[in-house]
Amino acid sequence: MPNEQAVTRPVSQFEALRVPTHIGVIMDGNGRWAKQRGRPRTEGHRQGILALKRLVRLCNKYGVPYVTVFSFSSENWTRPKTEIEFIFNLLHKFVEADLNELHQNNVRVRVLGERNGLDVALQRTIAKVEATTARNSGLKLNVAFNYGGKNEIVEATRSIAADVKAGRLDLSQVSEELIEQRLYTAGMPAPDLLIRTGGEQRISNFLIWQNAYAELVFLDTWWPDFDEEDFVEALQIFSERERRFGGLSEASA
Ligand code: IPE
Ligand code: IPE
Ligand code: MG
Numbered sequence: 001m002p003n004e005q006a007v008t009r010p011v012s013q014f015e016a017l018r019v020p021t022h023i024g025v026i027m028d029g030n031g032r033w034a035k036q037r038g039r040p041r042t043e044g045h046r047q048g049i050l051a052l053k054r055l056v057r058l059c060n061k062y063g064v065p066y067v068t069v070f071s072f073s074s075e076n077w078t079r080p081k082t083e084i085e086f087i088f089n090l091l092h093k094f095v096e097a098d099l100n101e102l103h104q105n106n107v108r109v110r111v112l113g114e115r116n117g118l119d120v121a122l123q124r125t126i127a128k129v130e131a132t133t134a135r136n137s138g139l140k141l142n143v144a145f146n147y148g149g150k151n152e153i154v155e156a157t158r159s160i161a162a163d164v165k166a167g168r169l170d171l172s173q174v175s176e177e178l179i180e181q182r183l184y185t186a187g188m189p190a191p192d193l194l195i196r197t198g199g200e201q202r203i204s205n206f207l208i209w210q211n212a213y214a215e216l217v218f219l220d221t222w223w224p225d226f227d228e229e230d231f232v233e234a235l236q237i238f239s240e241r242e243r244r245f246g247g248l249s250e251a252s253a
Contacts, residue, residue, distance in 0.1 A: 017232070018239040022066035024191035024207055024214065025055065029198025029222030036222075042086045047224035049094050058231045059139050060105060066140045066188055070206045074114065074148030091145060092122050095129045102129075106138030112184035113147035140188065147184075149208035156182035185210055193238045197223045197230070215241045 027048060034044030052069060059067045071091055077084065095109070102109055111126045118126075159182050163169040169178075180186065191207060194214040201218045203211060217234045219226075242249055 017235045019062055019064055020193040020238055021189050022191040023064055024068045024194040026070045026196040026206055027223040030224060033222035033224040044224055045087055045090055049090055051224050051226045058228060068142035068144055070144045072145050074151055092125055096125055099129050103133055106136045108136040108140045109133045110142045112142050112144045149205045152183055153209060195234045197221050197226055213245055
């Protein structure tokens with residue numbers, strides 16, 4: 001006899017989770033994690049890379065199609081030079097050292113952000129990792145690096161204006177879809193869940209266009225401590241939210 005309960009009630013918490021299509025992650029709190037332990041901020045960034053690797057594995061495990069992580073903002077240039085260099089070296093090493101593993105796991109890696117002005121060796125590594133994984137059909141991992149949301153919109157505007165000026169585009173063709181095609185995330189679905197660790201409740205110039213309708217989840221966990229429990233907590237909060245997109249809720253419709 002079929003077990004009625006099994007039909008009407010999710011068998012496990014895991015099955016009750018609604019899995020987002022695209023998760024954006026503001027990986028914040030590395031410095032405070034380190035400070036709390038009396039260690040240099042750089043140690044927090046080093047541990048943050050391990051948390052990033054955990055996140056990639058979790059997205060694979062739970063079947064999340066897209067994840068975009070904020071790893072260095074265009075505003076982070078105001079930090080001390082030594083910290084900036086340390087972060088750059090760490091991220092460079094991460095993409096280089098983990099390329100094989102990411103590739104074997106069928107992960108497609110893309111780097112979103114301004115590349116001009118970056119170290120030439122780093123630019124080469126970025127090009128290599130993107131080319132190597134370009135045909136992978138698994139998790140799409142976007143690393144927002146030297147990224148700023150306002151600047152992304154400025155660049156899109158410039159490219160559209162140039163096309164209009166040259167007569168390749170008519171003003172009437174400028175639309176939301178066209179702007180989206182000129183963003184770094186062209187062709188990807190917008191994030192439906194944005195997670196920020198570290199306790200701050202702000203966007204900090206991250207995917208400001210794309211996050212227009214994302215569900216925002218703020219966790220107090222410092223990024224280096226981020227683990228499966230936090231990930232599942234964020235998915236649970238997301239699963240309980242009702243996304244209305246300006247319409248009416250099911251209850252009041
Ligand atoms: C996030 O951690 C990493 C980067 C911004 C590169 P922070 O370095 O901002 O850590 P807190 O916010 O100072 O704790
Ligand atoms: C946002 O964190 C940028 C990244 C996580 C890379 P910040 O620490 O730079 O943000 P604010 O300064 O607290 O807004
Ligand atoms: Mg911070």
